[in-house]
Amino acid sequence: MGQGEGARAAAIPVLAEVFRERGYEGASLALLGARTGLGKGSLYHAFPGGKAEMAEAVLAAIEAWFETRIYAPLREEADPRAAITRMLSETDTYFLSGGRACLVGAVALTGGRDRFAARIAGYFAAWRDALAAALRRSGHGPEAAADLAEEAIAAIQGGLVLARALDEPAAFGRTLERVRFRLIPSP
Amino acid sequence: MGQGEGARAAAIPVLAEVFRERGYEGASLALLGARTGLGKGSLYHAFPGGKAEMAEAVLAAIEAWFETRIYAPLREEADPRAAITRMLSETDTYFLSGGRACLVGAVALTGGRDRFAARIAGYFAAWRDALAAALRRSGHGPEAAADLAEEAIAAIQGGLVLARALDEPAAFGRTLERVRFRLIPSP
DNA sequence: CGGCATCTGTACCGATCGGTACAAACGCCT
């Protein structure tokens, strides 16, 4: 199994981009094959479970990325305010300053919801809880922290929807700025 | 043309529900026919343009509903605070307290975006501008009003995404409560 | 009742869907 694992790993970001652009139902095997440069044979060799396994792998990779780059720092970094600032800049980078939609949110709103409900809920719950933990460590009470965290996650998602709907990526940057102000009112 | 217009009008809310649940690509003609109780013949007689015209009609109906129930009062009602309060309760009702996703947002994130870009952008821009007008009339400066309006619309959209993703409709109610507090800080 | 336009169920179209089968090509070992 030489190239196998490598091909799978290399394919996942490309698959993610296609699912992001077209949704679960809209991403056809023909398109997924063309974009990854893999024929059906290779695709099904790397993902024996077919399209569902591809989407599953993509969601898992996204969750892992957020876990190491955002959730873990929020939970563990010494300075919670620095962790929150980092969360905002990582988020801005990840979503290409509003030019890229949130795949998890898109799947949550449309067809794939039932199929991937657990993973979708986990993604948002983990984000919310990690942010709440950071807010608690920065001095907020448990309820205020949970409320602020939920507001921030919702605002970020809404900012992505709005940026995409208005075709105005800058709306996402403004949203992140407002979130920063709500979460770190100080300086 | 006796039943024709009536059938079309009666079908639109049902079509809307199907598009909402499955997205544009996920809503098949077979399903649309079954749910409306109309055969392909009737469906194509009422909507000669096929699925695209059905989606177009649904989006137009949604826009009209928001225009009369929400945007117009925001723009014209004597008491802007009352109009904002009304906006929030109408929004809560329309989205079934978080149990119903935003079709326009869902289409914006997935496949139908390119096809319906203008209508989607118009929907959100009209909402944002009407809300900004109400905020201006209630004493905010032009920039603050525009900023608050954008934040509120994004928050509402994000609240819908979150409620659906977490399968926790109550998250939408909490979002609306926060929006109310941001928009009408007084009592 | 006859005539006519509006509606609608059904059969069918080519294209594409996700998925499978399988033989040839390939890489790696001794």
Add this chain to the structure above:
DNA sequence: AGGCGTTTGTACCGATCGGTACAGATGCCG
């Protein structure tokens, strides 16, 4: 070189996709 497991392109599968054609049902007029 020879052998063997992995990888991959291609042909093919039944199902379903959006859309069309059209004959018959239906309702409304004189």
